[in-house]
Amino acid sequence: MGLNDIIQASPIGRFFELEERKTNFSTEFRGAVATFLTMAYILAVNPAILADSGGPCVAADGNIFSPDYLACKDAIKREYITATAISAMIGCFVMGVMANLPVALAPGMGLNAYFTFGVVGFHGTGKIGFEAAVTAVLIEGFIFLILALTGVRYFVAKLIPEPVRHATPAAIGAFLAHLGFQTAEGIGIVVGDVATAVTLGGCAEEDRVSLVALDEACFNNGGFDCIPGGTYTCDNTESSMTSATAWVGILGLLLTGILLSYKSRFAFVVGIGFISIISWFRNTEITYFPDNDAGNARYEYFQQVVSIEKLDKLLVPFSDDLKQVAVALITFLYVDFLDTSGTLLAIVSSMGVVDENGDFPKSRWAFSADAIATIVGSLFGLSPVTSYIESGAGVEAGSKTGLTAVIVGFFFFLSIFFAPIIASIPPWATGGSLIIVGALMSRSLIKIKWHIHSHAISAFITVMLMPLTYSIAYGLIGGMLSFAVLEGTFWILSKVGIAPPSYDEPGDEGEGKSAAGEEDKEEAAEAGAEETAPPAETSGEDAAPNKSEEANA
Template identity: 35%
Template sequence: MRTRLERHFRFAALHTNWRTETLAGFTTFITMAYIIFVNPAILSQTGMPIASVTAATCLCAAFGSILMGALANYPLALAPGMGLNAYFTYTVVQKMGIPWPAALGAVFLSGIIFLILTFTGIRQQLVAAIPHQLHAAVGGGIGLFIAFIGFRNAGIIVPSAATIVTLGNVRAPQTALALFGLLLIAILQVLKVRASMLIGVLGTMLLGIVCHQVTWNPAPFHIGAISSTAFHLDIPAALHIGGFEIIFVFLFVDLFDNIGTLVAVTQRAGLISPDHTIPRLNRIFFADAAATVVGSMAGTSTVTSYVESATGVAAGGRTGVTAIVTGILFFLALFLAPLVGTIPVFATSPALILVGGLMMTGLGTIEWEKPHIAIPAFLTVSTIPLTWSIADGLSFGLTSYAALQLLTGRATRKDWMLYLLASLFLLRFLYLSHA
């Protein structure tokens, strides 16, 4: 049985083993665990019971990650998407006044549309339309994005009215602990310790406990709480006036956030084929769409692939076992949610910072001497972190690439999907500026 599983997950071909994949799954989970508490905190502002959303968050993250690993054999973990949960709460429910069951109905319908687009091959064509010259740029941009999040969470970078951002107080206890974690992980990586990320996070948390910087405030929680949101979605209400607009935003933002994450993580893991295609792409998209449908029925916003999956890849994860381990841990978190909440952000921030650095390595493969490639690549790399959006950065890069191809006589008929995609991005920019 063990040998059969190793063949299924292609351990020999990908030069990995059970220990490495398990550690990678733990590493991904630890860097993603914040979503168990952040997502309910955001969605509860719609009137949804926080305990119910907590259970739904753990359940759909477990389902999506395990399905991704078992079906598609990729180290991609899934959970309710940040940004989309904020749009769900602050725009759809609070600003537009739409009840949360109707908003869940819109999420459900967007997931069904995703499934249709997957089965018809349209999502796969959209990924194929992205020039392979931009793959490394997307990875580099997401690397900067992840690092920026890590620096901010650690308090190393703080907001500034004069300069937008500036150096924080490095003598603050939690910032100092984050710097300790950064140094610890860096040393372990130089020494080629495979579990460097996991050891660094746990070591930093342990020092935080010793320094009295880790607090634990357990709250009452029971898995049965999910009944307050499960199957409460209102699909007919989602189809009323304004519903199509909401479904479009859920669909569009998740589509291109997911594509950007997918390209970046698979490239970092060396899983993209020599012809620049991503194997089993239809299975990846099916897992993502199915998780969104299940999440909406359980009681949470759109589920998507997480950029934090790159931490598991950096720890050596190459197969779906990494995602399955992460999913199992999310399932266990259903019963251990208060314990998971003890992992502080100052412990996970160093991992995000250094993973961001590792994702920059692909930028050396970009043909910077060619302006029609270098300019779109630069726009992609810079706008992902500066707009705080993978989808926006991908929009800038792909649209500029298409414009340069078209206006300099490089356009060909076979690239029709590229120009259709660029047109959709332009419409997205117009819609967002109007909104």
Template identity: 35%
Template sequence: MSKIEETSTLDRIFKLKENNTTVKTEILAGITTFMTMAYILAVNPNILAAAHMDKGAVLIATALASFIGTILMAVLSNYPFALAPGMGLNAYFAFTVCGTMGYSWQIALLAVFVEGIIFIILSLTNVREAIFNAIPLTLKSAVSVGIGLFIAFIGLQNAKIVVNHNETLVTIQTFSGELFNSVGVGAILALVGVIITAILIIKNVKGGILLGILSTWVLGIICELLGFYIPNVDAGMFSVIPSKIISFDFSALGNTFGQFFKADFSAIKVIDFIVIMFAFLFVDLFDTLGTLIGVSSKANMLDKDGKLPRIKGALLADSIATSAGAILGTSTTTTYVESASGVTAGGRTGLTGIVTAILFLLATIFSPLFLTIPSFATAPALIIVGFYMLGNVSKIDFNDMTDAIPAFLCIIAMPLTYSISEGISIGVISWTLINLITGKAKEKKISILMYVLSILFVLKYIFL
């Protein structure tokens, strides 16, 4: 098959011309999305290790779950959204379910599996799609902006530019002291990376975000070779020079694959299990919806009524991926906000997702190489993507206070609560209450579903 025929086939499958994109753009976007998500391959095993899970097994399960979920998203919806085990959900899995509540990781995986099955049913019955469509356009724009701030905040934290502080909660990194050659240099390189990425984007260089990541990584390697950057494991700063490139040992997966079938079911308290499952269900539902709203809004994929065409396929892919991930041995797999980096790089179709998925599959072989990419190299991409998503604030009507105030609360809640779903919760509750109490219910056409969502969100805060 000639190159022209291949391009024609891809155009027919993914409708490239219809979406004003090209094969080259989609490939670059797919690589960019993967590069900004690759940190999950290192972070997820470390978090789930706190639940006494095997790190090697979780790494392979994470890569495979991401591959399966992203492929399903591309095939079922033709959207450039990528999936992976969700941040926040993995922490709840390890530190709350397996830590505070004392359940085994096998039982926690069972809860994730059941949650995925319920989601599949909800996706097939249009419940999740109805929830998406019920959220007003103002809040959808606010969600996009909030996610942008959240992504930028994650980038600043990953690079250790913003760090913990006892009195003010967060503060800027101190560029002096004994950790300067590890944490300090990493933060400086991240800031340099932001400038490099910004310049590339301003100059309209194709793949500017990806080149920014690679440039920052190369600078890190040079600094380590010259002795300016000194790895410090205790400070979470590792060597950026690959010591090993490939590994074909997949035997570790057997330590988690299908293990929830061997769980001690006698130890399960029915009420506790329902609460655990509902918590996974709740956070996954609104994290996914928030991500779909935010990223699709940024890419102008929503129709004139604020609805996302083919959303049922996207939600179904997310649901199946969750159950598949549980079988493999990882926490809830969900649509990733980092998909915005690929969209910003021009990705508009499932071809972007196919490329990202293939790279996740390759990561099972090249994991030693991919895991060497430092967080300070991917942080600039997250910060710049946050800037891009902030642009949707212009779609919010700040002259209408009944829309603007709930939108503001939604935006500010996401980075400050470190949760997309909390931002949506606060946005939905405040929008419904403010418009109801001020007598704007008829004018704003508040749907029954918005009332139901608001009540459920309030009950969540009372009982969970």
């Protein structure tokens, strides 16, 4: 009697319905490995993004680039590694046990960027304090839990304009790619510019010129009292693309892209891992441990290999000042709602368990598990925790039950002990992954009805505003307002006798889709029906799988 048979007949096998779902422990374990490897990058990327908020660190005399403040930020980054692993572990356990679905959870990409750059601000320069933002996440989790338990999510989803809903994942992807192209979290080939805001960078460190805030003190004292703006430009155009780390980052991007093209489950891990390892050698042009105070401190921590970081700075960082949280709360709820709904439906659709109403077994428990994970994550100062589309890798490997999610949770538990290694992953190793994740998230644009101008304009505004304003909230607001104004204007004009715009549906060179009249459309439809109708001799047994495949698609 093998291991699969033993587990199948055990209480664990019965609880996760292994026999009913025609799976076994080996298949679920293989799926868990695939899922964890495709989303393990979050352990390096999420702490780097959230640490840019500065967390609870306080800058003396307002200098957010002082050595003390940067040291506090590094400590926060290390704590965020542990916090990310713990929240992902708990989220996976809850999803697996409550919903029995092979869906893994972790702090959401896009949501973490909005938390840092859209709410708290880079190094805490936003209008909302860190503690208030975390409180908004906590409240959002409870609201989402109520929506999930009551089933209100279907009603809320209908209130969101269709083009904005489809454009949001791509817009967040563009934001993430924007970060991946820059220096703080990426490969550094996009830098600031005093004339054009951004320009081509990739210059070596000695060719970088810091951009400063030209306030009155800076202007009157010959530059001695200028505050760095946190970005830089290259000294001249000849110095562009001379940075070794930029080229290594591009190598990592291409390596990951090639492996993804061959459907490798190890693509992100290999891409990040390879670039990180070659960056750990000292006395090279691409080392993450240069021979200076900062580099030596990083190397000393890296040599520990195994360490458990305390959470004394991040644990329960809540605030009773709720006046600041309104905008953040609404956007957290909106984006998390869309992200979770889209991810869960995509994964369970690929499993073939979605009914004709768009629902699936234990759906309320699945959405509730996601909300509970967000509540738990807020206890550690995290942005919302959400379901990961990378769980589809496990489903493709055969996963069908929550046992996969539980095993992924165990992998995240093991990662808690290796914070020194994860903290030593350089930004140029993860920047390529951010760009690729952004590209993959752009797939949602195919659902937009580009031939309808109100859809195209509102979707495009959503996609463009998010990265250019460094704000997911502004992108969402711009997209929804533009859609409301356009459609509202059409409705008002229709009431005074002006017909609303009519649009031809896209087709093959417009055949059968012209506005020549309903008669032409009906004839084209009949012709299409005759061409696509199945042969009369097709049996019901042959036709059934086709219908099933269409439903799954």
